[in-house]
Amino acid sequence: MPIAHPAASVRLEGFELRVLHLPLVSPFTTSFGTETVREVIVVRALTADGDGWGEIVTQDAPLYSSEYTQGAWDVAIRWLIPALLERGTAAPEDVAGVLAPFVGHRMAKAGLELAILDAALRAAGRPLGQYLGAVRDRVPSGVSVGIQHDPAALVEVVRSYLDEGYVRIKIKIKPGRDIGDTAAVRDEFGAIPLQVDANSAYTLSDIDTLAELDRFDLLLIEQPLQEDDIVDHATLARHLRTPVCLDESIVSLKAATDALALGAASVVNIKAGRVGGYLEAVRVHDLCRDAGIPVWCGGMLETGIGRAANAALAALPGFTLPGDVSASSRFYHRDIVTEPAVLDDGHVRVPTGPGLGVTIDPVALEAFTVAREIVRR
CATH class of the missing domain: 3.30.390.10 (Enolase-like, N-terminal domain)
Structure with a gap:
């Protein structure tokens, strides 16, 4: 729209x-x-x-x-x-x-x-959420967990975020730190909403390893292959039960259109910075919503400026999966806005003041x- x-x-x-x-x-x-x-x-x-x-x-x-x-x-x-x-x-x-x-x-x-x-x-005097077409006043908050020293350390970090109330866990993976790390989290916490993010660390030669992730009932695997490997992602998707989500590959509405046409993704991560702005992000959202493809809002460790904008974007109707709009304290002891984003019952509120709604x-x-x-x- x-x-x-x-x-x-x-x-x-x-x-x-x-x-x-x-x-x-x-x-x-x-x-x-x-x-x-x-x-x-x-x-x-x-x-x-x-x-x-x-x-x-x-x-x-x-x-x-x-x-x-x-x-x-x-x-x-x-x-x-x-x-x-x-x-x-x-x-x-x-x-x-x-x-x-x-x-x-x-x-x-x-x-x-x-x-x-x-x-x-x-x-x-118009709030950004209203302008973009937000339909919610708060958005479910997931947390992105970097690669830890070992699986045991990862489990403890995940436990701390679950205790804080985050409703979805995403863990970073790479070759050698994939199956064991995912198994440790799934075994410890059962059926929590869990996804993995490869940040382009694999190739099609790793297809057997990536297929092993199917047994963990993941929400998705994010960007397993390089950003320009759209055709290879389509090939990979046919060999996995786990939904393939594209992140770095989605740099524009055109890229998203091509990826969906090829069957390279069944979920899309939308990052406004990566696609050139929040207006282009809305266009990608609209494309995916019309195609029945779920989207979620990714993060780039934003300050309170970008975090407020991401919350407004993630409140659009097609964002049906929890995104990376976490509390500011997840990353920073001190933010550059006077009222940083906080976690409230697993959600972050969409600012309602004019513009970004932050000072x-x-x-x-x-x-x-x-x-x-x-x-x-």
Whole structure:
């Protein structure tokens, strides 16, 4: 469903970019490596109608994606922001078209679009959830658990999150840390909602190992193969009972359309940054909903800015599986918003204030800032 009531245009005066370094509560390990500090770019759109905030969800190195912090910083300052400022006045729905001549860089584009969207909706007094088409005021919260020292340590970490009330557990896997880890969690906790995330760590030569996961009655296996292996994912899906979910492969509405046509996925993880923005994310949601494909909202260890936006997105009707919209305290001792997301009976509430519905904590923002630049008209 297209956005029913488009947002009004705002008069763009400039953008502020900040690189933040936020220490994580505990190291987060995937097949890409281990993070102890989350590096992220925060965007502030400066408009004649008030400011808006966005988040560019790159990492410091191009491991999850070809995008990375310094590259996103460079392309935003040299190309994307000047193109938007040259436009002068823009509605959020215009941003993708203005930036379309610049190939790729979807996370950078998404962060800029979100900042303009927040500014426009704040000026109009409209909540983001209402604008996107949310039908719920809170969303079920799952937690993503990185690879631990051994299966026993994994079990204890999972136990702590279940005790906190998380309604779904996702564990990271990679070759050599798959069957044993999954068995340990399933054996200890029985029929909890459980899924695994491979982050592209396997190839079709691992099909027998991946087929072994069928015995654990998983919700899904997420992105077992490389992001461009759409055809191979379709082949794999025919050999597994476990539903195959695509994550890194879904970079746009077109990619999602192709994946569904080939039978490469029976579940889709939607990340707004990965597909180029929240408006494209809604279009992917609409495609999957119309095709009867369940979707859920993935996470990129967002600050309170991106976490609020993800909660609004995950409240759309097609999001029928618990996503990664966890409490802020899952990752950060201190967030950059004054009211971080909290877990309430296994759910996170969708903010109801104008725009993102969050207020930036200026002291925390300044404390975590390691680089800052303002670009004006």
